[in-house]
Amino acid sequence: MDKKRRDFLKIAGLSAIAGVAAPTALNTLFKGEVIASDHGGGHGAEPQGQGHAKIEVPTGKRFGMVIDVNKFHRYEGLAEKCTNACHSIHNVPKFTDPKVELKWIWKEPYEHAFTEHSHYKKNDELHNMPFMVMCNHCDAAPCVRVCPTQATFKNKDGMVLMDFHRCIGCRFCMAACPYGSRSFNWSDPRGKDKDGKPLIAKENTKFPTRTRGVVEKCNFCAERIAVGQEPACVEACGATKAMIFGDLNDAHSEISQVLKKQYTIQRKPALGTKPSVFYII
Numbered sequence: 129m130d131k132k133r134r135d136f137l138k139i140a141g142l143s144a145i146a147g148v149a150a151p152t153a154l155n156t157l158f159k160g161e162v163i164a165s166d167h168g169g170g171h172g173a174e175p176q177g178q179g180h181a182k183i184e185v186p187t188g189k190r191f192g193m194v195i196d197v198n199k200f201h202r203y204e205g206l207a208e209k210c211t212n213a214c215h216s217i218h219n220v221p222k223f224t225d226p227k228v229e230l231k232w233i234w235k236e237p238y239e240h241a242f243t244e245h246s247h248y249k250k251n252d253e254l255h256n257m258p259f260m261v262m263c264n265h266c267d268a269a270p271c272v273r274v275c276p277t278q279a280t281f282k283n284k285d286g287m288v289l290m291d292f293h294r295c296i297g298c299r300f301c302m303a304a305c306p307y308g309s310r311s312f313n314w315s316d317p318r319g320k321d322k323d324g325k326p327l328i329a330k331e332n333t334k335f336p337t338r339t340r341g342v343v344e345k346c347n348f349c350a351e352r353i354a355v356g357q358e359p360a361c362v363e364a365c366g367a368t369k370a371m372i373f374g375d376l377n378d379a380h381s382e383i384s385q386v387l388k389k390q391y392t393i394q395r396k397p398a399l400g401t402k403p404s405v406f407y408i409i
């Protein structure tokens with residue numbers, strides 16, 4: 129493993145795979161901002177891997193996101209700004225062929241984002257709005273349950289994360305995710321396009337690049353949260369407050385206050401995955 133990847137794994141708490149002591153060490157490192165997972169190679173106290181349908185009792189944080197669709201409609205270019213912020217900071221390669229495209233956050237029309245809603249006699253304005261979609265960091269995440277290697281796991285702050293080194297590319301998680309939130313690296317993301325330009329225009333050396341045959345998705349900016357920063361997409365929204373991130377289990381957090389006052393919807397709630405991303409429409 130190269131140094132860059134090692135550094136990231138330390139920051140993201142994924143080094144917990146080395147032993148159960150790692151979360152404690154990270155706790156100290158980040159002054160209590162634990163993002164390490166219990167999942168570890170040794171299956172910690174909260175088994176969530178293959179065959180376990182356990183849903184955790186909310187004892188700690190559960191991070192979530194509110195997305196205000198009207199604001200994305202009002203501020204032209206905001207959706208692209210968020211996507212660029214996320215993709216550049218996370219070294220998401222730019223494949224032009226939509227069949228092999230990699231996406232962590234992107235916009236979809238209403239009928240794609242909310243397939244369960246009736247589209248008969250549709251409201252024109254709603255159907256012209258950009259709906260930002262991303263991983264929902266589901267509380268009962270099917271992708272976690274089906275992953276045979278625990279490359280996908282949920283940490284104690286409710287984030288569904290990935291250990292890229294453990295991913296064997298079986299794509300069970302992609303089949304299990306009902307939201308299409310995951311992308312697969314069909315080609316070498318560190319390679320070049322047909323014009324000879326690097327697929328990653330400007331590499332962020334603080335975040336790992338991936339390899340061919342590995343799945344990836346939004347990580348709720350775990351590496352930024354660990355050092356007290358906002359998610360990059362939230363930061364890109366700035367004063368528009370089109371995206372609000374925070375702890376759903378803290379009644380006093382901004383996100384909880386917004387959810388108390390505003391009517392929001394989630395994607396495919398009937399499936400029981402308990403998405404942590406909410407939409408103000």
Ligand code: SF4
Binds near residue numbers: 264401
């Ligand atoms: S949205 Fe998909 S990838 Fe994200 S946690 Fe839910 S099931 Fe997993």
Ligand code: SF4
Binds near residue numbers: 276277294295298299
């Ligand atoms: S593709 Fe990777 S993350 Fe997905 S289920 Fe297989 S090993 Fe797990």
Ligand code: SF4
Binds near residue numbers: 213218233346347359
């Ligand atoms: S939370 Fe972070 S990883 Fe997820 S979409 Fe926003 S910027 Fe990307």
